[in-house]
Structures are given as C-alpha cells and as structure tokens.
Amino acid sequence: MNLRELRQCVAADQFRYNGRSDRADFLRQWLRESGFRFTVVMRCCTFFRAQRWSRWGIYHLFRFWHRRQQVKYTTYISFESKIGPGLYLGHLLCIVVNTQTVIGRNCTLGHGVTLGQTHARSRHPGCPVIGDNVYLGCGAKIIGGIKVGNNAAVGPNSVVVRDVDAMAVVSGIPAQVISMKGSDGYVSNQAAEEELAG
Structure with a gap:
C-alpha cells in the first residue's frame, strides 16, 4: 500500500459514516466513531508495514496501538487481512475476522x-x-471457504453454511435465501464508489 492508496481507503471509509470526506469531518468522525478510529489505525498499520523506513519505529507504535484497540473493543480484525476501501463498522464490539x-x-x-x-x-x-457492497448483520456467522457474492445481505444472527449468490438476501440457521433484493438500502455503495472515483 502506498500513500495515495492509504488516503483513498481512509477517505472511502470516512465517507461511509457521514457522506463526507473533508478534514473537518475526519476529526468529527475520529472523535465520535470508534469503528472509524479502529479502521484508520488498521489502515495505517498496513501502510507503515509496507515502508522500509518505518519497519523499526513508527510501524511498531501503530501495531501496538492496533493491538490495544483490539483488546479494548474485543474485536479482532488483522491489518494483514485483505479488506477493500469503504469498510463500515457501525458498532465495534465482538467482531472476529480471520x-x-x-x-x-x-x-x-x-x-x-x-x-x-x-x-x-x-x-x-x-x-x-x-464480495463488494455486502451487508453482514449483527451476529452473522460465516465459517469456512464460503463465498458471498456482490451486493448480498446476510441477516442478523444468521449462520451461513453455503455460498451466497450475488444480490441474494439470506437469513436463518442455516441461512436460506429469502429474497433477491440485495443490499440496496443497507450499503451506500453508489456514494462511496463516487468518492473512490473522485
């Protein structure tokens, strides 16, 4: 990850919270949204890990900060995971991502x-x-090499045991398709895509 990619990722993440990506709103979201703070520190860890000049200094400070946030919020999302821009963590508690x-x-x-x-x-x-533009409801569980297609939505407390097609809405234990309306209305994907393009 280079500096330009870092800025794009953080701007897209910020845009998901309030539909803005200016500096004043960055400070507002930083102070107000724990999910946004967690995401920014995670992105910075990824960036500094890729820079030779920071491998024996600032990278370790951000890694310690990231670890401290994981313990504080009981959330494990590694900065080594491949996570696209525009991540939204509405309520940062008990999230586990391999x-x-x-x-x-x-x-x-x-x-x-x-x-x-x-x-x-x-x-x-x-x-x-x-996939892209996916909504995972509170308490959703996806274990194993399962693929969730673009614009899909997984209902709260669902346990997904098979692949989910694009645009599908699944719910239940085990999760079953209940509609093909997708995540439209749950994920502000169009606005975030415009922000990434800009």
Whole structure:
C-alpha cells in the first residue's frame, strides 16, 4: 500500500459514516466513531508495514496501538487481512475476522460478526471471501471457504453454511435465501464508489 492508496481507503471509509470526506469531518468522525478510529489505525498499520523506513519505529507504535484497540473493543480484525476501501463498522464490539479472510469494497460489518476458518476435513475448508457492497448483520456467522457474492445481505444472527449468490438476501440457521433484493438500502455503495472515483 502506498500513500495515495492509504488516503483513498481512509477517505472511502470516512465517507461511509457521514457522506463526507473533508478534514473537518475526519476529526468529527475520529472523535465520535470508534469503528472509524479502529479502521484508520488498521489502515495505517498496513501502510507503515509496507515502508522500509518505518519497519523499526513508527510501524511498531501503530501495531501496538492496533493491538490495544483490539483488546479494548474485543474485536479482532488483522491489518494483514485483505479488506477493500469503504469498510463500515457501525458498532465495534465482538467482531472476529480471520487473517486470511478477503473482504471487498464498501462492506458493512455489524457487531458480533464472525468470519472464521475451517480445516481440511470440513465441507468448505478455508476462509470466507466476501464480495463488494455486502451487508453482514449483527451476529452473522460465516465459517469456512464460503463465498458471498456482490451486493448480498446476510441477516442478523444468521449462520451461513453455503455460498451466497450475488444480490441474494439470506437469513436463518442455516441461512436460506429469502429474497433477491440485495443490499440496496443497507450499503451506500453508489456514494462511496463516487468518492473512490473522485
């Protein structure tokens, strides 16, 4: 990650909270939204880890800060995970994301979401791959190498045990398709995409 990519990611993340990405709003969101603070520190860890000049100084400070936030909010999202711009963490509590999980652009993670790994003996070994503009409701569980398509939505407290098609809305234990209206209305993807393009 270079400096330009860092700025784009942080601006897209910020835009998801209030529809703005100016400096004054950055300070407002930094003070008000714990999810935004967590995301910014996580992005900075990714950036500084890629820079040779920071490997023995500022990178370790940000890594310590990130670890401290993980303990404070009981949320484990590694800065090594592949997470696209526009991440929205509305309520930063008890979120667990495996390091090898892939999350696309403009995704929303509610509190209590678990994206975990399973091993070779399971039906879907590996880690989840989450598409773009996906909404994961509070308490949703996706364990194993399950793919969630673009613009999909997973209802609160659902347990996903098979792949989710694009535009599908799933809910229940195990999760079943209840409509094909997608995440429109849950994820402000168009506005965030315009911000990334600008």
